Amino acid sequence: MISIAKPMIGEEEKKAVLEVLDSGMLAQGPKVKAFEEAFAEMCDVRYAVATSSGTTALHVALLAHSIGPGDEVITTPFTFIASANSILYAGARPVFVDIDLVTFNIDPAQIEAAITPRTKALMPVHLFGLMCDMAPIVALAQAHNLIVIEDACQAHGAEYHGKRAGSFGTGCFSLYPTKNITSAEGGMITTDDEEIAERCRVIRQHGMRRRYYHDELGFNFRMTDVHAAIGLAQLQKLERFNEARIANAHFFNEHLAGVTKPIVPEGYRHVFHQYTIRVAGGRRDAVLEGLREKEIGTGVYYPVPVHQQRVYVERGYEGNFPEAERAAAEVFSLPIHPALSSAGLETIVVVVNELCG
Ligand SMILES: Cc1ncc(COP(=O)(O)O)c(C=O)c1O
Secondary structure (H helix, E strand, O other): OEOOOOOOOOHHHHHHHHHHHHHOOOOOOHHHHHHHHHHHHHHOOOEEEEEOOHHHHHHHHHHHOOOOOOOEEEEOOOOOHHHHHHHHHOOOEEEEOOEOOOOOOEOHHHOHHHOOOOEEEEOOEOHHHOOOOHHHHHHHHHHHOOEEEEEOOOOOOOEEOOEEOOOOOEEEEEOOOOOOOOOOOOEEEEEOOHHHHHHHHHHHEOOEEEOOEEOOOOOEOOOOHHHHHHHHHHHOOHHHHHHHHHHHHHHHHHHOOOOEOOOOOOOEEOOOOOEEEEOOOOOHHHHHHHHHHOOEOOEOOOOOOHHHOHHHHOOOOOOOOHHHHHHHHHEEEEOOOOOOOHHHHHHHHHHHHHHHO
């Protein structure tokens, strides 16, 4: 079986975890601090704040920017549900804007029409490892005085014209096991704003600035030193992992036929969290079945856009986002992770081309 994802855990991670266990410092401690510093450097920002997951990173980032009831946050309906859910957790309302046909990311040309006097922030999601078109998004944010919260949960090390994901506004990353690097579970918030970084640290730890003095309502969204030790060891390997993903994607781009392949616009570094292809004409399920028979793992990210999920329909969401709906019906992802062998890559190409070519 060729799996769709594979966490790459080596001796370094195991050794680092044992060191933490032996140290007796298990909760948020020196490893978390070291991981935060190294992560900030990777994103080329001044601060990083570790949390327990990508979801809690988004939640904390929204709260740190004082986004709450009565506010609207513009995002994409074609994403993992956590992007939009974090906005609901903060008490605000997600407002969806359709995606671009080619990149699967929010279409900047449609954002302005969704801005209202209640709009407080834009939440672009860098889906599958490809950043959103940030120049028009940042320009709109400046023109309308909006905050930018990047959902970079799938975009560790991705770049837009030489600038890293997580460095355009307040960035939020996931460290879930399927991501380009993992800490088993974990999240990271990145920012150049000292005050926002401090607010994130306070909200993550029960609203506590001084020990056992609680100035505001916070949470326990801390990362443990055990998780940080894994994350820190993984971070040293991020470039190697990303380059392996990019090389695998080049191989697919060269050899796959009969499917719509991912595009990398000029000036972008796509880090291929997923290699997502499109099979039109209602043929997707048959192709998925064919791949399953040949023991090739696949993933459908995502079969239902957020506005059509029951939890959103029950909250009165409807709307017409044709590209998101079409993508949900037509796309699927192939294995692209760094552990794939050349034989595995070749098998995938042969089987996909037989089914689609
Ligand atoms: C786009 C996106 N946003 C948010 C999240 C939430 O991250 P986590 O699963 O670490 O809570 C994920 C991860 O699955 C994601 O892919």
